[in-house]
Amino acid sequence: MTKNIDDSIKINIQYFALLREITGCASESISVQANSTPKTVYKKLIKQYALPNHNRLKVAINDCFCSWDSRLSKNDKIVFIPPVTGG
Amino acid sequence: MKNFSITSEEIVPSELIIQLEQTDCGAIATFSGTVRKQNNNRDVTRLHYQSYKALAVKEGNTILNEALKQFEIVNALCLHRIGELNIGDLAVWVGVSSGHRDAAFKACRYIIDEIKTRVPIWKKEIYVDGDSGWLEGAG
Numbered sequence A: 001m002t003k004n005i006d007d008s009i010k011i012n013i014q015y016f017a018l019l020r021e022i023t024g025c026a027s028e029s030i031s032v033q034a035n036s037t038p039k040t041v042y043k044k045l046i047k048q049y050a051l052p053n054h055n056r057l058k059v060a061i062n063d064c065f066c067s068w069d070s071r072l073s074k075n076d077k078i079v080f081i082p083p084v085t086g087g
Numbered sequence B: 001m002k003n004f005s006i007t008s009e010e011i012v013p014s015e016l017i018i019q020l021e022q023t024d025c026g027a028i029a030t031f032s033g034t035v036r037k038q039n040n041n042r043d044v045t046r047l048h049y050q051s052y053k054a055l056a057v058k059e060g061n062t063i064l065n066e067a068l069k070q071f072e073i074v075n076a077l078c079l080h081r082i083g084e085l086n087i088g089d090l091a092v093w094v095g096v097s098s099g100h101r102d103a104a105f106k107a108c109r110y111i112i113d114e115i116k117t118r119v120p121i122w123k124k125e126i127y128v129d130g131d132s133g134w135l136e137g138a139g
Helices: A017-023 A038-048 B013-017 B053-070 B101-118
Strands: A008-014 A027-033 A058-061 A064-066 A077-081 B004-007 B027-034 B042-051 B073-081 B083-086 B090-098 B121-127 B132-134
Touching (some): A008 A038, B004 B053, B053 B101
Antiparallel strands (some): B073 B090
């Protein structure tokens, strides 16, 4: 018996500031592999958009700062955070 | 404690400072950050601030709570404006009350320094020559 395993999950990405300008959108939903991390998602996005290197960015999942190696879950909201310039 | 807020309206310090006034405080230190007309030798006409509001409010309140733990202060408030700002407009206001001035000055300095490096708010400068760009690091 074969089982149809769908190993992709849908996640929501929000863009701010320079990243919003580069991507031309405030948010988008994309499908990624179930074992994805912010790092693997960013690598995928960098093929599509001329985004800056991830080294200077921070990342948040569901409004909490997190590691680039965190495991993503279905419907997670992910935000890549360029160096902040408030004040 | 939720004392860090983001607004798209004009910041009015006199409305904020009354929230800090208490009879057991001998000192109130405040910081006002305003839009200046020049940056990196370029003439600025206005600024556009954008925030990741949910995380900005959370991180801003974390900073205020850190200040309340680290310094002998009674209260701390911060309001940051977003949207389109003109030269001279107030972009951020920090106020701290305490028994004595030393802790109020130190805490006020700590809060604005941390906000500028940790809170997800960004500014885009629009120049007199029509060019514009998002700034890339804490200024």
